[in-house]
Amino acid sequence: xxxxxxxxxxxKYDPAKRSRPQELNVFIALIVIVAAFxxxxxxxxxxxxxxxxxxxxxxFFNEQRLQIIILQxxxxxxxxxxxxxxxxxxGIDLSSGSIVGATAMIAMSFAxxxxxxxxxxxxxxxxxxxxxxxxxxxxxxxxxxxxxAGLINGALIAYTRIxxxxxxxxxxxxxxxxxxxxxxxxxxxxPTDGYATIGKGMMPVVIFIVLAVLFxxxxxxxxxxxxxxxxxxxxxxxRMSGINTEHHKILVYTIAGGLASLAAVVLSSKxxxxxxxxxxxxxxxxxxxxxIGGVSLQGGRGSIxxxxxxxxxFGVIISGFTFLKLDAYYQExxxxxxxxxxxxxxxxxxxxxxxx
Amino acid sequence: MEDIxxxxxxxxxxxxxxxxxxxxxxxxxxxxxxxxxGDNGAGxxxxxxxxxxxxxxxxxxxxxxxxxxxxxGPLQAxxxxxxxxxxxxxxxxxxxxxxxxxxxxxxxxxxLGPFSILDRKAMRERTLEALKTTAVKIPNVDNPIxxxxxxxxQCVSIARTAAxxxxxxxxxxxxxxxGVQETAQVxxxxxxxxxxxxxxxxxxHNLRQVFDLVDRIVVxxxxxxxxxxRKDETDGNDIVSYITGxxxxxxxxx
Ligand SMILES: Nc1ncnc2c1ncn2[C@@H]1O[C@H](COP(=O)(O)OP(=O)(O)O)[C@@H](O)[C@H]1O
Ligand SMILES: [Mg+2]
Numbered sequence: 363x364x365x366x367x368x369x370x371x372x373x374k375y376d377p378a379k380r381s382r383p384q385e386l387n388v389f390i391a392l393i394v395i396v397a398a399f400x401x402x403x404x405x406x407x408x409x410x411x412x413x414x415x416x417x418x419x420x421x422f423f424n425e426q427r428l429q430i431i432i433l434q435x436x437x438x439x440x441x442x443x444x445x446x447x448x449x450x451x452x453g454i455d456l457s458s459g460s461i462v463g464a465t466a467m468i469a470m471s472f473a474x475x476x477x478x479x480x481x482x483x484x485x486x487x488x489x490x491x492x493x494x495x496x497x498x499x500x501x502x503x504x505x506x507x508x509x510x511a512g513l514i515n516g517a518l519i520a521y522t523r524i525x526x527x528x529x530x531x532x533x534x535x536x537x538x539x540x541x542x543x544x545x546x547x548x549x550x551x552x553p554t555d556g557y558a559t560i561g562k563g564m565m566p567v568v569i570f571i572v573l574a575v576l577f578x579x580x581x582x583x584x585x586x587x588x589x590x591x592x593x594x595x596x597x598x599x600x601r602m603s604g605i606n607t608e609h610h611k612i613l614v615y616t617i618a619g620g621l622a623s624l625a626a627v628v629l630s631s632k633x634x635x636x637x638x639x640x641x642x643x644x645x646x647x648x649x650x651x652x653x654i655g656g657v658s659l660q661g662g663r664g665s666i667x668x669x670x671x672x673x674x675x676f677g678v679i680i681s682g683f684t685f686l687k688l689d690a691y692y693q694e695x696x697x698x699x700x701x702x703x704x705x706x707x708x709x710x711x712x713x714x715x716x717x718x
Numbered sequence: 719m720e721d722i723x724x725x726x727x728x729x730x731x732x733x734x735x736x737x738x739x740x741x742x743x744x745x746x747x748x749x750x751x752x753x754x755x756g757d758n759g760a761g762x763x764x765x766x767x768x769x770x771x772x773x774x775x776x777x778x779x780x781x782x783x784x785x786x787x788x789x790x791g792p793l794q795a796x797x798x799x800x801x802x803x804x805x806x807x808x809x810x811x812x813x814x815x816x817x818x819x820x821x822x823x824x825x826x827x828x829x830l831g832p833f834s835i836l837d838r839k840a841m842r843e844r845t846l847e848a849l850k851t852t853a854v855k856i857p858n859v860d861n862p863i864x865x866x867x868x869x870x871x872q873c874v875s876i877a878r879t880a881a882x883x884x885x886x887x888x889x890x891x892x893x894x895x896x897g898v899q900e901t902a903q904v905x906x907x908x909x910x911x912x913x914x915x916x917x918x919x920x921x922x923h924n925l926r927q928v929f930d931l932v933d934r935i936v937v938x939x940x941x942x943x944x945x946x947x948r949k950d951e952t953d954g955n956d957i958v959s960y961i962t963g964x965x966x967x968x969x970x971x972x
Binding site: 580583584585586588589591592594595596598599600601602603604605610613662663 | 791792796807809812813821833
């Protein structure tokens, strides 16, 4: 490539300035982190992080560990998909963890069996009419809760111009209050077999992957996705271009709420119970996955693929800490540090680019 | 009457107590290129925002293409045939050139409400055509425009306007931030519009450029139109005295 000057009357354009896709950087980070745990494991524990070291199992990789990693990130990952499109369109959603709590409680109330071991369900919330309902009922009720909460978030943000941070903080507190009030703090348990299959085994992973592919396509190939990037990039420009930013935002937050409630259904099904404290801090974990995956808190940049990679990094780090037998308290602290580091990295990247 | 493209009668905009635009009576004829000049804060951009319905006017009437219009938003104005380059670039930095050109009027392969599938190939091809007809050269249209120079970005914005131009083009200080060569490029695009008979409202502080390009000059001062002069009946000094208020302050302008 010899022609370094082309374009407008000799305006310089340097092809090397083209930034490498963000996702590649995140992928490299993932590999580096896995490698770090591998090395630390061999040095400190005399064991491999990634590879199978047990004699009774005939696999190359430590598949059990890999399964745990993806299983533990897939439920928060579902929320992360919704949060990603919120952040890309220039917003933030702090309410997803509480929506998980409220939805889990409400959905589970409609998913209970009438009798447990011959006795009436000791955790029954409603009367007989709400027992042994087909699985579609709790699922629809649950999703409606999340969609409705998201709709309120979106309407507040779009029409009252309350900053997303405040509006969703209000929803965070309100929805958590609702989940505590719902059964006066008692757990709700004993779901029907139908409900229990939703989150059984590797089902959360399957659901996460299907949704990730779906949302990747939505963000990449549809008008909706394009407008998310446009609004997050320059809201005034989007409005001047004729995009109905209010309607778009309402849709964005509604979808985010819907995904949070779907995560709640999967989680309560997997755990076979719902508790008022379910999903606490999930909103931050989901935001962290997105930010680690290169989704910019300034809006306009990032991708679903990035968030999926971010979720994997997240899972690897937690799993790696367990592997190294580090205290759970460290995990929380390190999570915090990672989030801040990812945001600092993003800002630093922006600075390097603004006068590029 | 037949040959009037745009007319405003008593167009007024107040922001709280600020009278940004007062009783503006403005006429633009078919094929005509008119410059709007005036000091900073004179109300030029405000005028543009009312005509394009980015904001809702406080009072007055707007006639476009033979009938009175009350656009509800910029999209309606654009669908009616008014293309605008706003002073603050209405571009999304994180999107590539075709996405910016087609922002808010995407082409689809398949309609499905908000989740309609974009026809990216068609938009890319039409973008390349648009850049060709406006003689704008962008090295790689698939890059986010963030990485482009100010001149290139402005050219994207202008190419968007020129490519979709149907009935009226408005440019608010399109060359204010550009270098000499980039300015020349934009001026060429404007001459192209003149050749194609597309009417233009050009807001500019550059009197050399204004006298070069347009047929008529309208002067704004403190939210009011204080002069409307054919290029051949005025000169730079005359215009400056209207801009600064030496002339035309009390004179009833008809
Ligand atoms: N959104 C707004 N709110 C309040 N005042 C405004 C707003 N927009 C413009 N103004 C005021 O209106 C006047 C005209 O501004 P503007 O149309 O931008 O001038 P120009 O484009 O001629 O430089 C200025 O006094 C400006 O401060
Ligand atoms: Mg202005």
